[in-house]
Amino acid sequence: MTGTLLSIKGLTKAYPGVVANDTVSLDIGTGEIHALLGENGAGKSTLVKMIYGLVKPDGGTMQMRGAPFAPPEPRSARAAGVAMVFQHFSLFDALDVSENIALGMENPPPLRDLAARIRTVSEDYGLPLDPYRTVGGLSAGERQRVEIIRCLLQDPKLLIMDEPTSVLTPQEVGILFETLNKLRSEGTSILYISHKLEEIRTLCDTATILRLGKNVGTCDPRETTARQMAEMMVGSELQTPKGTGATPGAAVLDVSGLSLPAPTRFGTALKNVHLRLHMGEVLGIGGVAGNGQDELLAALSGEMRAAPDAIRLKGQDIGHLGPTARRRRGLLAAPEERLGHAAAPDMSLTENALLTGAVREGLTANGFLKWGKARSFAERIIETFDVRTPGPDNAARSLSGGNLQKFVIGREVLQRPEVLVVNQPTWGVDASAAAAIRQALLDLAGNGTAVLVISQDLDELMEVADHFAALNEGRLTDTRRTGDLTIEEIGLMMGGAHDGMGIAHAEA
Amino acid sequence: MLRLEKRPQPSRVFAYLTPVLAVIITMIAGGMLFAALGKNPVEAIRTIFWDPLFGEFAFYYRPQLLVKGGPLILIAIGLSLGFRAGIWNIGAEGQYIVGALCGAAVALAFYPLEAWYIFPLMILAGALGGMLWAMVPALLKVKFGTNEILVSLMLVYVAENLLAAMALGRMKNPEGHGFPGSRNLKDYPSAFNDEIITGSGMHWGVLTAFLAVIFAYVLLNRHMLGFSIRLTGEAPRAARFSGVNPTRIILFCLGISGLMAGLAGMFEVSGPSGQVSIDFNVGYGFTAIIVAFLGRLHPVGILLAGLLMALTYIGGEIAQGNLGLPSAAIQLFQGMLLFFLLAVDLLTNYRIRFVRREAA
Numbered sequence: 001m002t003g004t005l006l007s008i009k010g011l012t013k014a015y016p017g018v019v020a021n022d023t024v025s026l027d028i029g030t031g032e033i034h035a036l037l038g039e040n041g042a043g044k045s046t047l048v049k050m051i052y053g054l055v056k057p058d059g060g061t062m063q064m065r066g067a068p069f070a071p072p073e074p075r076s077a078r079a080a081g082v083a084m085v086f087q088h089f090s091l092f093d094a095l096d097v098s099e100n101i102a103l104g105m106e107n108p109p110p111l112r113d114l115a116a117r118i119r120t121v122s123e124d125y126g127l128p129l130d131p132y133r134t135v136g137g138l139s140a141g142e143r144q145r146v147e148i149i150r151c152l153l154q155d156p157k158l159l160i161m162d163e164p165t166s167v168l169t170p171q172e173v174g175i176l177f178e179t180l181n182k183l184r185s186e187g188t189s190i191l192y193i194s195h196k197l198e199e200i201r202t203l204c205d206t207a208t209i210l211r212l213g214k215n216v217g218t219c220d221p222r223e224t225t226a227r228q229m230a231e232m233m234v235g236s237e238l239q240t241p242k243g244t245g246a247t248p249g250a251a252v253l254d255v256s257g258l259s260l261p262a263p264t265r266f267g268t269a270l271k272n273v274h275l276r277l278h279m280g281e282v283l284g285i286g287g288v289a290g291n292g293q294d295e296l297l298a299a300l301s302g303e304m305r306a307a308p309d310a311i312r313l314k315g316q317d318i319g320h321l322g323p324t325a326r327r328r329r330g331l332l333a334a335p336e337e338r339l340g341h342a343a344a345p346d347m348s349l350t351e352n353a354l355l356t357g358a359v360r361e362g363l364t365a366n367g368f369l370k371w372g373k374a375r376s377f378a379e380r381i382i383e384t385f386d387v388r389t390p391g392p393d394n395a396a397r398s399l400s401g402g403n404l405q406k407f408v409i410g411r412e413v414l415q416r417p418e419v420l421v422v423n424q425p426t427w428g429v430d431a432s433a434a435a436a437i438r439q440a441l442l443d444l445a446g447n448g449t450a451v452l453v454i455s456q457d458l459d460e461l462m463e464v465a466d467h468f469a470a471l472n473e474g475r476l477t478d479t480r481r482t483g484d485l486t487i488e489e490i491g492l493m494m495g496g497a498h499d500g501m502g503i504a505h506a507e508a
Numbered sequence: 509m510l511r512l513e514k515r516p517q518p519s520r521v522f523a524y525l526t527p528v529l530a531v532i533i534t535m536i537a538g539g540m541l542f543a544a545l546g547k548n549p550v551e552a553i554r555t556i557f558w559d560p561l562f563g564e565f566a567f568y569y570r571p572q573l574l575v576k577g578g579p580l581i582l583i584a585i586g587l588s589l590g591f592r593a594g595i596w597n598i599g600a601e602g603q604y605i606v607g608a609l610c611g612a613a614v615a616l617a618f619y620p621l622e623a624w625y626i627f628p629l630m631i632l633a634g635a636l637g638g639m640l641w642a643m644v645p646a647l648l649k650v651k652f653g654t655n656e657i658l659v660s661l662m663l664v665y666v667a668e669n670l671l672a673a674m675a676l677g678r679m680k681n682p683e684g685h686g687f688p689g690s691r692n693l694k695d696y697p698s699a700f701n702d703e704i705i706t707g708s709g710m711h712w713g714v715l716t717a718f719l720a721v722i723f724a725y726v727l728l729n730r731h732m733l734g735f736s737i738r739l740t741g742e743a744p745r746a747a748r749f750s751g752v753n754p755t756r757i758i759l760f761c762l763g764i765s766g767l768m769a770g771l772a773g774m775f776e777v778s779g780p781s782g783q784v785s786i787d788f789n790v791g792y793g794f795t796a797i798i799v800a801f802l803g804r805l806h807p808v809g810i811l812l813a814g815l816l817m818a819l820t821y822i823g824g825e826i827a828q829g830n831l832g833l834p835s836a837a838i839q840l841f842q843g844m845l846l847f848f849l850l851a852v853d854l855l856t857n858y859r860i861r862f863v864r865r866e867a868a
Contacts, residue, residue, distance in 0.1 A: 303748050324751030335749060344743035346518065354735065355750045367732045398516040 005030045005189045006051070006069070006158060011060035013046050020046035022213040023060065028158065031187045033180060035200040035221060038210035039233055039430035044193050047210070048160055051191070052084050053077035064157075075106070081157030085147045085164060093136035093266050100135055101150045121152050125179045136266050140167035140289045148179070159183065160191045165199060166456065167289045170491040177203055195233075195431065196459070197226035211235055234431050249279035252450045253331070253419045254312040258319075260295060260304055262474075268292040270299060273476045275469065277419060277450040282441065283479065284465025285454045287494050292474040293454045294336065297423045300452070301333035302326045313419065327359050330418030334408050336427060336454075338401065342408040345397035349389065352396050353378035353411060360415040377414075385410035386436065402433035409437050413444055420444060423454040438464050458490060470494040512858040522856045527802060527809065530849035531816070537848070538841045547831055555831060556823030556841075569826075571709025573818050575780050578714035579604070579772035581814035583796035585720040586768030588805040590761035592728070593740040597762055599645065599660025600769040601793025602667035603638040607770025608777035609674055610637030612690060612784045615699035616679055619691065626698040630774060631712075638770015639763050641667065646762035650755050656762065668789065675786045689785040693778045701779030713775025717814075720768060724807040737761065769793060795821075798846045817842070 010023040021043045028034045038044045049055040051062065053071030062069040064080055071077035074084075091100050098115045102108035109117075115131035122129040127145045135143065144164060151159055161180075165173045180190055180203065194200055200207055200221045207221040209232045217232050258273040270292055277283055287293060298304040300311065302323035311319040313331055321329075335341045343352045354374045358364050363374045378392035385406040389399055396404055405426070412420055425441065426434035441464055445451045454471075455461050461468060462482060469479045470493035477493045535557075539549030560569035583600045590597045597603075611634035618626050645659035679690040693699045704710050728734035740747040740757050748754065772792065781788055799817050803809030824838035 301749060302751070322751055322753065323749060327751070333749075337745070340743045341745045341749055344739055344746045346742050347739070351735070351739075355739065355746060358732065364732050368730050369732060369735060371730075395516075395518070 003030050003065075004028070005032075005065060007063040008047075008051075009061050009063075011047065011050060011062065012058050013043075013050060013055060014058055019213050021050070021057070024210070024213070024215045025060075026208045026215060026218065028189050028191060029206075030189055031184050032206060033184055033190045033192055033204045035204035035207035036191060036193045036210065037195065037197075037200065037207055037229060037233055039195070039432070042210040042233070042430075043213040044210055045162070046213075048084070048162065048191065048193065051077065051158075052082055052160060078154060081155075082160065083151035083154050083156035083158070084160040085144065085151055085162065087162040087164075087166070089143050089147055091135045091143055091146060094134065096132050096134050097129060097138075097146050098131040100146060101131075101153065104150055105153075117153060118149055121149050125149075125152065125182055126175060127179055141169065141172040144168070144176075152183075156188060158189045158191060160193070162193045163195075164192075165194065165196060169288050169494045170458070170487055171495055172288075173199070197221075197229050198459075200229070201226060209233055230431060249448065251276050251278050252314055253277040253452075255300075256310065256312075258299060258306055258310040260299055260306055263295065263298070263304060268295055268474045270295050271474045273299075273474075275452075275476060275479060277452055279448045279450055280445050281467065282445045282451045282453060282465045283467045283469065284461030284482065285452065285469050285471055285476070286458055286461050286490065287454075287456065287471035289456055291471045293423055293456075293471060295474065296471065296476075297333060297335055297421060297454060300331065300421045301335070302331075324359055327356065327415075331421070332356070332360075332412045332415055332417035332419070333421040334412050334423070334425065336424040338404050338408055339397060343396040343404060346395055348378075349382070349387075349392040349394060349396060349399075349407060350375045350378045352407070353381060353392070356411060357415060381407055381410040381414055384414060385440070402429040405429045406433055406437060409440060413440050417444075417449055419450045419452070421452040421454070424456065425453060426455075426457065426460060434460075458487075468493075511861045512854070513861050514858055515856075518856050519859075523804065526852045526856060527804065527813070527849060529852050529855075530802075530845060533848045533852070534841070534845045537844055541837060541840065541844075542833065545833065545837060547833060552827055552831055552833065555827045556820055556838075559826055560819055560822040563826075569822050571703075571707060572822050573815060574709035574714045575711070576821050577814045577818035578711070578717045579776055579792045580796050580799045580817055581811055582713065582717035582720050582772040582775075583765075583769045583793055584799035584803065584810045584814055585717070585724045585807060586765035587796055588800040588803070588807070588810055589724060589727070589737060590765050591741075591800055591805050593737045593757050593761050594744065595758055595761045596657045597642060597645070597660050597765045598657050598797065599642070599662075599664045599793070600765065600796055601789055601791065602660070602664035603641045603766040603769035604773035604776075604793045605664075605667040605671050605789050606641040606773070607634040607638035608773030608781075608788060609671065609679075609784065610634055610770070611774030612679065612693070612777050615693055615696060615778065616690060618698070619696060622698045624698070627701070627778075630699060630778060631771065634770045634774025635767045636770070638773065639767040641770070642762045642766020643759075646759050649762075650758055656758075660762075664793070671784070671788060672786050675784050675788070679784045681783075690783045692782045694782040699778055701775050711775065711779045713772060713779060716771055716775065718811075721807045721811050724810075728807065733760070769796075795842070798842070801846060802849055817845075820845070 004027045006028045009025050011021055012023055013021045024047055036044050046055060050057050053074045053076055069080060071080060098111050098118055101118060102111060102114055108114060118129065118131040127149060129142060129145045129149060135146065144167065164176060168176060183190060192204055204221050206218060207229065208218050209216050209229065211233060255273055255275045258270055260270045262269040268291060295304065299306055302321055306319040308317035308320040313329055318326055318329060339345045344355065354363055357377050361377050363370050363377065375392055381387065382389060382392060387407045388403050409422065409425055425437050441451050441453065453461065453464060465482050467479045468482045468485060470477045472494060535553050539553055542552040543549040560566065560573065583604065587597055587600055611630040614630045614633045615626060641663060644663060645656040648654040648659055649656045675690065676688050681689060681691045701711050701713060704712065704715065728738065736747065736752040737757060739750060740752055740754065777784060777788065795817060799813045800810060803813035820842055827833045828835055828838060
């Protein structure tokens with residue numbers, strides 16, 4: 001580490017009603033991997049957007065290698081050597097890799113030259129990528145490589161990465177870390193945003209922790225425990241969810257030979273999925289995004305119909321039934337996408353309570369709505385799950401991600417499901433809300449509900465699930481006890497050991 | 509420099525204020541248009557908005573408000589249900605014509621029999637005719653995923669030709685000395701949609717329009733089906749997750765909007781118009797689209813917007829007669845209303861901030 005690359009002093013940015021960044025100061029050294037830690041809404045994104053020229057600070061200064069640095073737009077930030085890999089990729093599915101990269105460049109070279117450069121860079125940094133492949137067919141990890149290579153082609157001095165590992169398998173994370181270490185050894189600085197503490201401890205040199213827009217401390221992550229960092233983030237002691245240790249009972253949900261075609265061109269087909277879920281059991285389903293998670297949830301919730309006997313609930317065929325009929329029988333679900341799928345953004349929380357609660361909570365009579373009852377159901381969710389909102393008349397979109405997620409999960413939990421299926425229950429949710437949601441799921445299982453958790457967060461699955469299976473290209477591996485699994489085995493299950501039998505045999 | 513900022517939630521104040529604001533801006537811009545045409549803008553605006561209600565001949569114009577507003581409201585209510593769900597029936601004009609033709613066909617088939625059941629049968633026929641005409645785009649959309657905007661719009665032109673064929677052929681008055689057009693139903697008491705209160709302009713169609721307002725209000729605010737319709741429009745994926753069957757919503761929304769447009773046509777042909785003629789349709793089906801949006805797709809809003817639109821129609825006619833304003837200027841004026849409404853609508857979801865431009 002030689003000298004400071006970027007020095008931030010007293011950076012402040014206020015939005016109506018909230019100070020996103022309050023006099024934040026930090027220094028990023030040359031050739032340093034600097035972690036930026038914080039809960040959702042702590043101001044990480046705002047800070048990074050100011051560095052990248054997307055947002056203009058209200059106060060404070062930045063210096064790049066001693067010279068004043070105030071990029072009015074991303075183009076000037078890029079010219080100064082700042083590059084960013086966003087959490088959500090901005091790629092066109094129908095174009096190939098080199099076309100996508102050319103689109104983001106100011107003066108793109110001829111595509112053939114560009115493809116050659118892509119190949120060189122991808123080989124230099126150990127990120128295998130074919131410039132002529134169509135992006136629609138790439139995995140999430142490969143898409144991220146496109147974004148990283150797009151940045152590397154600019155020869156950046158500072159690379160900003162926003163939650164880069166949330167879509168990767170453990171093996172892909174390993175590859176990414178090697179690349180980042182290589183970049184560091186060449187003198188590139190990296191600003192690494194994440195809330196996965198163990199990752200930060202293995203990769204980063206320095207960590208800055210933000211809470212409520214303020215810099216609450218800088219530490220050396222190698223010498224700080226994950227728990228200490230988490231508590232700095234949250235500002236209080238963390239409650240670790242506790243399992244009930246109850247032994248699973250009789251089988252309630254039986255999925256056998258479930259096959260469904262891909263609902264859209266870039267969707268994933270489900271191929272011969274088998275699983276069995278018992279009372280009081282939590283089954284975790286892992287896998288990299290885009291391997292059939294959304295489709296599995298849709299098939300179980302009833303949004304996609306299957307053959308009647310492909311899905312059986314307590315011995316009854318339900319594969320052909322729609323969401324309402326399944327809810328009536330006790331199979332409830334909470335999809336991943338909060339706004340627009342699990343909840344209607346512009347509708348009030350009362351209306352959103354009605355969205356799935358109508359049947360089981362008796363919120364209608366002869367088709368007529370009982371608004372009073374719907375409202376008190378919404379109030380009960382808000383109360384029980386500590387949803388921070390002025391009241392049930394507020395629009396769903398006015399809630400923060402974590403609060404809306406608590407509402408969405410709470411809405412299903414309070415309906416006393418026999419089987420609950422959730423997809424990414426804590427995605428983009430702050431640590432304390434995530435802990436509350438996981439605890440609610442465990443409590444539910446403790447009371448005899450069978451819970452199916454689909455998640456890309458392996459730590460989460462290891463924490464809550466008794467059994468584990470992985471989705472890969474629409475196929476589900478055999479179910480294994482979580483306690484018996486090593487990270488390598490999980491990686492293999494996620495990464496394409498399709499039959500799942502290979503691992504089982506090797507172990508036996 | 510102006511900048512738009514998304515509000516955390518839609519402003520209630522502006523949801524109610526924007527239609528009023530749009531009317532005011534339209535008056536100002538319309539006044540400028542009339543001034544540019546060499547007319548006194550204040551007089552023109554007064555002629556359009558004031559004279560029909562409180563002018564010298566208001567006794568004649570006030571009933572006209574209901575006669576013109578009734579079909580607009582009835583059609584717009586039906587359309588608004590579909591619009592709420594993101595289903596765009598643009599072909600109400602065609603459903604209006606077919607409803608009128610079916611209603612008139614029943615009357616002409618029974619002529620000259622006098623019986624109490626003829627008028628109810630006509631209502632039934634008009635409703636069914638409009639609904640079946642709207643079922644064409646609905647079924648095509650459900651079965652083949654066609655675009656209901658195109659199909660319903662194209663069917664307007666089919667309906668117009670059907671109307672011409674009927675007025676000149678099968679439905680032509682055999683005692684009409686060869687002139688095009690059917691018998692006048694005003695001369696056929698069992699089929700005549702007379703005023704319920706003489707001189708008020710209130711005929712059975714206007715009453716139906718008011719009932720439709722109440723029906724739509726209850727449906728949207730108190731019934732699961734109305735909730736499903738709104739949910740489908742707000743968030744289609746959430747609706748599917750909630751258990752809403754999209755096919756049913758499409759069939760219901762297009763069906764009910766066709767039914768109401770058909771009813772409006774039937775009440776028109778048996779009342780104010782009186783006969784099937786080549787130029788029977790005057791664009792109510794298209795103007796109702798403006799009315800639906802001007803009323804914010806809310807039943808009560810549509811009631812007020814329908815009356816307002818009827819006012820500009822009547823006032824516009826007076827202004828054409830008294831001030832010599834070209835009819836194109838009046839149509840432009842009505843178009844401005846929707847244009848400005850959509851423009852200021854932005855304020856419901858966004859607020860404007862004044863930002864000083866900083867040196868880059």
